[in-house]
Amino acid sequence: MRGLGPLAPPVRVALAETVGVLPREAGLAYEPKFDGHRMVVFRTGGVRGREGGVVLQARSGRIVTGAFPDLAAAARRLPEGTVLDGEVVVWREGRIDFAAVQGRAAATPGRAPLLAERLPASYAAFDLLGVGGEDLRSLRYSVRREGLVGLLGGLGPPIQPVPMTTDPELAATWFETLPGIGVEGLVVKRLDQPYRPGVRAWRKLRHTDTQEAAVVGFTGPAERPVSLVVVLPDDDTPVVSSPLPPALRAGAGAVLRGRPTGGEATAMAVGLGDVAYREVEPGLLAEVATGTTRHTVTTVLRLRGPEGDPPGRGPVG
Structure with missing residues (x-):
């Protein structure tokens, strides 16, 4: 150029x-x-x-x-x-x-x-x-x-x-x-x-080992997603979280049912490579824990609303 x-x-x-x-x-x-x-x-x-x-x-x-x-x-x-x-x-x-x-x-x-x-x-x-x-x-x-x-x-x-x-x-x-x-x-x-x-x-x-990430999609059914797909600060590459525990799957499903979904895309999952996921409208945040290298496991701890507060009456899960 x-x-x-x-x-x-x-x-x-x-x-x-x-x-x-x-x-x-x-x-x-x-x-x-x-x-x-x-x-x-x-x-x-x-x-x-x-x-x-x-x-x-x-x-x-x-x-x-x-x-x-x-x-x-x-x-x-x-x-x-x-x-x-x-x-x-x-x-x-x-x-x-x-x-x-x-x-x-x-x-x-x-x-x-x-x-x-x-x-x-x-x-x-x-x-x-x-x-x-x-x-x-x-x-x-x-x-x-x-x-x-x-x-x-x-x-x-x-x-x-x-x-x-x-x-x-x-x-x-x-x-x-x-x-x-x-x-x-x-x-x-x-x-x-x-x-x-x-x-x-x-x-x-x-300050902490946790950070906010933007939820851009999910794997599995919307009613009980298996994992969330998130984008971390300082990056733009979607990554697939570790599998959600049962209570968090149910709570995440309740939130995702009220959000518009888009098409299918692929993201990197540790140990699996690229997997397909369904996109969701931007604006939902998740509190996540990550390791110290780029491709370590990302664990979702809870969901947050667009303003950073837990959606609904309290933290999901």
Whole structure:
């Protein structure tokens, strides 16, 4: 793609390994972890189609430009040859709304402009992978960070750099106070670290081992689903949960019967490979427990409504 050289989409993104305590050794940088959808922004050379020289790529490599026309328009203000890594979030009533950003990501091109007006997206950029067509991934994080702030400092919303500190005490304060706005943890990077695609060279610290995931489908009958298919924060690849216990199957069935269903698709199930599932309308959340690697088992603990509260009179199961 003209103007991007080796950084033409799709590119593999850097990943993070979960840790249980805040790292405090010398030479570290700390950033808030926004639970949204990972996205790489490419400002290509020239104008291509309605998006006008912009390509938006999800973590999986899927091109999602059409789902985010507001961010595509904002990215046209970037210099040609710019490539950013970051997180898409939607703010509602002062908090990050993961169900809303999942709804945005699943929007068809025809519906996307309306959702962009109702649920405008923001882009929290945390890395500068390229500028002017030059690949910066081999440079130190500190150099890339300086370039990121310099590039975006005068741009303004909706594309902005995430906050960063090298002070572990300030990072600890962020960790304790930011959950109030939906920021559930920190990402920790070495200042001398290059950007390593596909490698868990960063570290992430979360408050709990559980997180909210967006329910995008189910396997088995709608009345008593065998498993739920969910999308986790910082990802866009649907995964199949472990089999639901009997009480949760009954409760999930009661909720799913009241939601519109779509067509069939496939998702990855640990130990089984790709399995077929029935899609459901976005907006339903599940509290899930996951392991520390991408393809460990995902266990559904309970369902939540579109606003994050348990549907009905209490938690399902």
